[in-house]
Amino acid sequence: MYGFRNRVKLILQSKCISISTNKPKLKMNSCSDILKEFESGPLDLYRNKSTIDWKKMKVFIESEQILRYKMKAWSIFESDPLFNHSDETLTLDEQRRLALMRMYKIVEKKVFPFDEIMSTPRLSMTKMVTMFQYCPSMAIKVGLTFDMFSNVIFGMDNGRNSEIYQLAIEGKVPGCFALTEISHGTNTKAMRTTCTYDNKIKQFIMHTPDFEAAKCWVGSLGKSSTHAIIWAKLIMSNGDDHGLHAFVVKIRDVKTMLPYSGVIVGDLGEKANLNGVDNGFIMFDNYHIPKESLLSKTGDINDDGQYISPFKDKSKRLGASLGSLSAGRLGIINICVSYITKAVPIAIRYTAVRKQFGPTDGEELPVLEYQLVQCRLIPLLAATYALKIYGDYVARMYESFLFEMFSNSGSERLRLLGAEIHGISSCTKPVAAWTARDAIQECREACGGHGYLKAAGFNDLRSANDANCTYEGDNNVLIQQTSNWLLNIWSNLANGNKNACDTPLGSIEFLKQANSILRGKFMISRFDEGFIHTNLLSCFQWIICYLLERTSERVNLLKAQGVCKFTAKNESQMFFARDLSIAFAEYLILKQFIETTTSPDLDESHRSVLHKLASLYGFWLIEKHLSLMYEGSYANGPLASEVIKESIINLSSSLQNEAVTLADAIAPPDFILNSVLGASNGKVYENLKNALWRQKSTFERPAWWNEISTRSKL
Known part of the structure; x- marks a missing residue:
């Protein structure tokens, strides 16, 4: 048996009082020693209008411990020439060599000390996000070659391969x-x-x-x-x-x-x-x-x-x-966070600087002033905060699972917790991946032609995130695990087992009131009623119960017709099992966002802004399910649709002056962001010129110049 297996267990047990999925107590300080003021520039127009402090918001969203952990690692990357960014696409062999050398440098320099992660397991996901925001290839190399390889041995071996394990965590046995x-x-x-x-x-x-x-x-x-x-x-x-x-x-x-x-x-x-x-x-x-x-x-x-x-x-x-795959899926949620927290700030900052058109004979306006841009980007800003908060939650969830595994291995609670985490991760991973996918694409388009440049940063984010939709489970296959889990719970409830909803994380407790929920109606008749977050959560609870009821009816009908269980489930995916899993994931993410807005550590100005963001995110999600709400008679007449659409427009507009500051609070430092459009100084055109002048090929005659000259006649 590994000597430190017991050490890990003791560390976790010593933390048993503090380990939970509740966010730790925070103070709204500004960490001014590590967060420096931004250079004055074009973004001052919006920063000066904001009612919140970006530093305080950043510390609240991250936590001081996590923020210092990230900034320390990023500082090491920025100071080492090995981690310098390349302005041009490298050869395949050079990309691999650099990822490998950076991987070994991280291990040799102990950038992420092993004992720190063992004492605070959620730091393992922070480590991953910190690396992914710098370079996804390097992050994957570290994560697979040493971390995943050693973790699987640690979790599945009885001690016979302890030497390989020890050498792997020391970076001396590269595995896969x-x-x-x-x-x-x-x-x-x-x-x-x-x-x-x-x-x-x-x-x-x-x-x-x-x-x-x-x-x-x-x-x-x-x-x-x-x-x-x-x-x-x-x-x-x-x-x-x-x-x-x-x-x-x-x-x-x-x-x-x-x-x-x-x-x-x-x-x-x-x-x-x-x-x-x-x-x-x-x-x-x-x-x-x-x-x-x-x-x-x-x-x-x-x-x-x-x-x-x-x-x-x-x-x-x-x-x-294969239980470790749930941890992998929870990790992918945070990988999605690492991408979307780069894409959205780039687009927000750029559209706050880019000026086009305006009133007759007036000055050109920043395109962020236009309603269409606001309603394209600011809901994505809300979604980014929602995923960031949820990613932090699942990191704490994973820590709780580890504690339970070491403390109560084989217990019924562990079995239930494992099943619940599997159900949750199987739907929230796809939704996070799809949200990041759509957000990156929308942000790229919002930045126009300049957004298509490699130096803008979107294209690498878009193609890197694409893998999140497939690995650790193809999204459209994976979400079926969630609907199967929910349908099983629903069946148990129908058979009189009310305890079926008593899961360790309480994610489905509301299903106990399914009958009364299904009798409910859409209650929001005015824009400001969306600020009462229970109204938004009630919408989702109805949608989930409705989809559960209809999907269950469909499956049972097919079975009654003599169809086998496999075929019955297969022929119920588009009616309505797929939507069920998606709605459940959206509900979980929204619920966590809403709960965070009630934190006693928030002052009134920051709470008000987060409250608006959560409302916007809720309305933005609910709009996607409008047809179901009318189909199931939860909503009638045009009022529901009008209120939801007007709420998205009004909330987006009301957050316009906060958008840059909110982007500042989630964006990584410029070296990590690595975008000429999204740099914190806002000097887009100066940054673009410098990038072009820096590239060797910008003014060079091509090697194939004679292919042109020999064909030219003048």
Whole structure:
């Protein structure tokens, strides 16, 4: 057993009183020692109109501990030439080399001390966001090569691979995680790589039957890993199949970096983005590995050569093994936050400076003054705050889960908590990814032609975030996990089990009042009634209950017609299971935002602005579900639609003078933001000129100039 496993447990247990999903108490200080005043410039027009202090808002949103943790790391990046940004696109090989060298520098310099993260587990997500906002490829390299590789061993091994684990956390064993196969990803049960135990030689024999069974999309495998965690079916000599298990496998000779005999490793090549990560595929030809390679917490081979496991149910065994994926999905929510908190501030700052048109014979106006721009960007600013607050919440949720896992392993509460977190992460990860996707695109378009420049920063954000919609579960497949969980709860409630809603996080407690909720009607008749946040939450509770009722009816109807359970669920996705999962995710994010606005640590001016933002976010979400509200007779006549649309317009306009300051509060420092359009000085055109003059190719004659001159006649 690892010596520090007990140390981690003791650390978490010592924090048991303070660990919860409630936000820690904060003081609204300005952290002036690390947050410097912005350079005076064109953005002063809006900054001087604001009623809030961007520094105080930033400390409140982040917490002083998190903010200092980030700023310390970013300062290290900015001071080291290895982390300098390139003005032009680098070759594939150079992108990978730089990501690798930066990864090793972070480990060697101990930028993110291991003991700090162990004492405050939520810092693991902060570490991730801090790196992703600088360079996603580097963040993925660190996260996969050392963090995920070591975490899986830590969570699934019984101590036999402690040396590999220790070397991995020290940055001396580069590893990777190989689950997905060429022809199967989500359907883990259909994966075909095998690992057969030979009791005569006390070894496993790993084999890939064909290319379709090759492990693929494995980050850090293509060029740089020496070890891999390989998921394969554990087969006994007599043919018994015990399903997927994880094995720690040596794949390359560390002295030559060439694969061992019996191992075929290939590189997947250039991708749409994230090219600092060397994704690869791997195949095995009857490759022998030691018995100790098996990560044995969920299943093992005893000295007599018999398979043993604490789980009799194979599906529960696999579920326990893959439980870490919920943590990955919670992490992706915060990756989305790291992207959207760059995109939206860039667009807000740029539109506050960019001037176009105006009243006849008057001065040109900043485009942020126009209603259409306000209603495109300021709701996205509200969504950014909502996701930022929710990302902080899930980090605390993850910390609570770790505490429960170490303190009450095997308890019924842990089982319920795991199921609830799985249900929550399976819908909020997709919604976060889609929100970031749409926000980045809208921000790019709002910045016009200049937004299309690489130096603007949007294009890299857009293509990097695109991966969030797929990995750790394709969004449209993943959200079905949430609707399945909710439908199961709904069925239990229908059968009289009121305790079905008593989950550790209380996310579905309102379903106990489903009958009265379904009898409710849309209650907002005036703009200002949207400031009563219970009205907004009531709308979502009705939408969720309505979709649950209709989806359940649809599934039961199909079953009554003789359709199997699988087909019944499959043919109920667009009617209405998909919308159900999305609405539930939006409700959870909005609810957390609203609860944050009531914090006693907010003064009145900052509370008022956050209150407006939460109202705007709520109306912006509800507008998407208007057709359902009319279909289910929750709303009647034009009033509901008019109130919702007018509220979005009025709230966006009322936040116009606060928009730049709110953007300042969530934007990272200029070095991390790395955008000529969104720099904090607001000197857009000067920044753009400097960027163009700095690029070597701006004024150079191209190498192919003679291809033009030889064809020119004048």
